[in-house]
Amino acid sequence: MPHHDSASCRGRDWSQRPWFRAAADGLRSHITQVYRSSATDAFCFTVSVPILDAQGRLLRVLGADVRLSALV
Numbered sequence: 001m002p003h004h005d006s007a008s009c010r011g012r013d014w015s016q017r018p019w020f021r022a023a024a025d026g027l028r029s030h031i032t033q034v035y036r037s038s039a040t041d042a043f044c045f046t047v048s049v050p051i052l053d054a055q056g057r058l059l060r061v062l063g064a065d066v067r068l069s070a071l072v
Contacts (some may be wrong), residue, residue, distance in 0.1 A: 014061075018032070019032050020048060022048065023050045023061045024050060024061050027052065027056070027058065028050065029047065030048045031045060031048075032047075043069070044065045044067045045065070047064050048064075
């Protein structure tokens with residue numbers, strides 16, 4: 001999968017997105033419903049997981065978009 005270092009991804013604040021909030025607030029992984037990406041127009045879903053420290057406190061949220069076409 002290519003690495004995208006474009007302005008559309010790097011440095012953006014994703015903290016108010018539903019996939020981010022679900023992982024951050026619930027402190028567990030989350031998978032969104034399928035949607036059409038505004039960036040690529042492809043159908044995809046987002047998988048997000050909280051990254052926790054040794055005490056179980058949230059450090060970051062890791063999110064990844066999965067294109068449905070990559071699964072078939």
